[in-house]
Amino acid sequence: MSQADSTTSSNKIVVANWKMHGSLALNQALITGYLHGLQSLPQTDVVVCVPYPYLPQAQSLLSSTRLGWGAQNLAKYEQGAYTGEVGASMLQDFGARYVIIGHSERSTAYCESDENIAEKMMVAKRHGLTPILCVGETLLEREAGVMERVVGKQLETIIRLFGGEAFAGAIVSYEPIWAIGTGLAATAEQAVAMHQFIRDTVASADKSASASLKILYGGSVNPQNAVQLLNQKEIDGALVGRCSLDVEQFIKICQAVPVK
Numbered sequence: 001m002s003q004a005d006s007t008t009s010s011n012k013i014v015v016a017n018w019k020m021h022g023s024l025a026l027n028q029a030l031i032t033g034y035l036h037g038l039q040s041l042p043q044t045d046v047v048v049c050v051p052y053p054y055l056p057q058a059q060s061l062l063s064s065t066r067l068g069w070g071a072q073n074l075a076k077y078e079q080g081a082y083t084g085e086v087g088a089s090m091l092q093d094f095g096a097r098y099v100i101i102g103h104s105e106r107s108t109a110y111c112e113s114d115e116n117i118a119e120k121m122m123v124a125k126r127h128g129l130t131p132i133l134c135v136g137e138t139l140l141e142r143e144a145g146v147m148e149r150v151v152g153k154q155l156e157t158i159i160r161l162f163g164g165e166a167f168a169g170a171i172v173s174y175e176p177i178w179a180i181g182t183g184l185a186a187t188a189e190q191a192v193a194m195h196q197f198i199r200d201t202v203a204s205a206d207k208s209a210s211a212s213l214k215i216l217y218g219g220s221v222n223p224q225n226a227v228q229l230l231n232q233k234e235i236d237g238a239l240v241g242r243c244s245l246d247v248e249q250f251i252k253i254c255q256a257v258p259v260k
């Protein structure tokens, strides 16, 4: 068995973002628990994005399963004198097929610009990695009613630099910054409206890329709100932080994916 390929699978996809959590022992327990819980859930594709040092462990534990694995960032450079950076080909050496790009925890803490994020997306694509591009607005921006303008600018930067085809086979995760780690998720209505906006924005640049794009929701997804969120046809899956560190909660989220 090989890891599910989101570019060809029509399943909804649940991505675990462990962020900077984990240890060899904890990862082993989480992955064992995921694999056990997912046995009866063929309708859900699952990807685990681990801290860089744990890519070999993910490869060893997951390579004969249908779970995918990936990283949480990559360098925009191929290789060179960039101390501390990790390149796309290094991720490939450990079988990674996915990489999170532009997570707000990175763009805020490390001042990543939309242009940098766009370049990272293209490096990932050049290497055959599926980018999981995070976009979203702050609470102030939502309260000011400019959330579409903010998310639109994040998407337009990529479209301006690389064209709409940059989104072909990619994953975009709508992550309102105010919902990340706060326990306050977007409502299904808010998420659906933004997902429609994201798909329309990409479609206006490239219709076929838009049709092949998966759009996930991320931000305080838990077993309770997952049922409503994952039952929306506009929501192709979830990017899960905190609850991915608890096997029972993570499996419950995966169970919320409706059977086709």
Ligand SMILES: O=C[C@H](O)COP(=O)(O)O
Binding pocket: 017, 103, 175, 179, 180, 181, 182, 183, 218, 219, 220, 221, 239, 240, 241, 242, 243
């Ligand atoms: O990548 C995941 C998102 O940042 C959501 O994290 P959270 O589920 O802990 O709110």
